[in-house]
Amino acid sequence: MNDTIRSIATIMSDLDGILLFPHINMDGDALGSATALCLALRSLGKKAYIMISEPVPKNLDFLECGCTTDDDTVLEDVQLSLMLDCSGYNRIPGREQAWERGRIKGCIDHHATKSKDIRFDFSRIEPKSAATAEIVYRLIKDLGAEISLDIANAIFAAITTDTGNFQHTNTTSRSHEIVGHLYKVEGFNSKAISSLIYDRKSKEAMQLESHVLSNLSFYADGRVAVGKVTQKLLADCGCTMDEADGIVQRIMSIEGVEAGCLFKETKDNVRTSLRGRTYANVEGVAKEFGGGGHMLASGCTFDVPVDEAEQMILPLLVRAVERS
Ligand SMILES: [Mn+2]
Missing domain, CATH: 3.10.310.30 (Diaminopimelate Epimerase; Chain A, domain 1)
Known part of the structure; x- marks a missing residue:
């Protein structure tokens, strides 16, 4: 069953010590969603990290924001392990041990094929969302966190990459509405972010x-x-x-x-x-x-x-x- 974003926000509000897991071969949505949520959780005074096992792709290096780690023991007490943009062990190879440290397990994803190898305490799968970041954006709002410039950049990077720069058929009015809100964040510059993602080919x-x-x-x-x-x-x-x-x-x-x-x-x-x-x-x-x-x-x-x-x-x- 799909949990509501509001109920997930309520659960997460009470938790501290949160590890976020983007999928292997991370893309703009996996890393962007994780960065946006990690920064939002930190702004609320929580300890949060993104667990990775591979280098951040060069064209996404600006998304790192000091959130990523490959150290399993970075947090003493892990209350929540949360998968983003994926839903199965096969998408987090090499990080299973870190994953198991979370006392509560959750998943936020937009891929319809949900793996059955993990029993999640809560999950939200929205196949109609163009990007996991569309779910994460609403979650951040429900958590009561501000959309900072770094968060706006991460959400934009996630949505522009997963929609093929708004060209894929998964693009909806909501994709545009969310991005529309990002333009209201002081300093937000979509062209600058697009250039970082798309115009740095060697x-x-x-x-x-x-x-x-x-x-x-x-x-x-x-x-x-x-x-x-x-x-x-x-x-x-x-x-x-x-x-x-x-x-x-x-x-x-x-x-x-x-x-x-x-x-x-x-x-x-x-x-x-x-x-x-x-x-x-x-x-x-x-x-x-x-x-x-x-x-x-x-x-x-x-x-x-x-x-x-x-x-x-x-x-x-x-x-x-x-x-x-
Ligand atoms: Mn995605």
């Missing part, structure tokens, strides 16, 4: 992107496009995998592409970013391989070489673009 990352885009494979009369970021390509370009962010959106800006797939070969496995344009249900495809996400933006992971993964997923992608 030359190497640009070369990586152009290489992937010039080597795409097309199927189903151009309705399916598949790209690959291999370890070799990363080494050739001098890039790390987080610099491949955004390439899948570029694939989706090609005319006629209804389903896009970007393979990301890591040292241990092959991650897949899937996108649908209007009707291709890529969440259904991702689920077939143990992944999930949203109907038009999903992902899954393979333990086989990238070419084999491509052969496994292609028939499903082709089926996803066939209109019945």
Whole structure:
């Protein structure tokens, strides 16, 4: 059952010693939601940290705000462990021990696929919210905290990235309303935040992107496009995998592409970013391989070489673009 934001605010008002858990491969929404809530909790005099196990991506470094730690023992007494933008152990690898320290467990997320491996004391899942930060914004209001400039920046970063800069179909009037309120915060400058997120690509990352885009494979009369970021390509370009962010959106800006797939070969496995344009249900495809996400933006992971993964997923992608 979904708890109300007000009831979650009431529970959290009585708690101190709070660890926030954004998902692995943190994105603007995961980190932005966590930062906004962490700063709000601190402004109310509470001890709060964001538990992470990986470096903050370069284009999100301004969101860090002194909130993140990888030290399990940073708090003596953890009254609450709270997952943000995710809902299962598989999304917080390496942080299970820290997670278990929380006496109360909670979850705030907008992904419809809720993992069943954790029993949460409270949870709120809003699949219709474009970003977890839309829920967090209302929670901060209900907690009675002020929206400071740093909080406004974090909420904006989360919403602009999860809505594809307000271009994805998940964008709603509420996404805009919340951002509208942020403009009233003194010093708020959406252009400055957008530039920090979107306009700091390295030359190497640009070369990586152009290489992937010039080597795409097309199927189903151009309705399916598949790209690959291999370890070799990363080494050739001098890039790390987080610099491949955004390439899948570029694939989706090609005319006629209804389903896009970007393979990301890591040292241990092959991650897949899937996108649908209007009707291709890529969440259904991702689920077939143990992944999930949203109907038009999903992902899954393979333990086989990238070419084999491509052969496994292609028939499903082709089926996803066939209109019945
Ligand atoms: Mn999100």
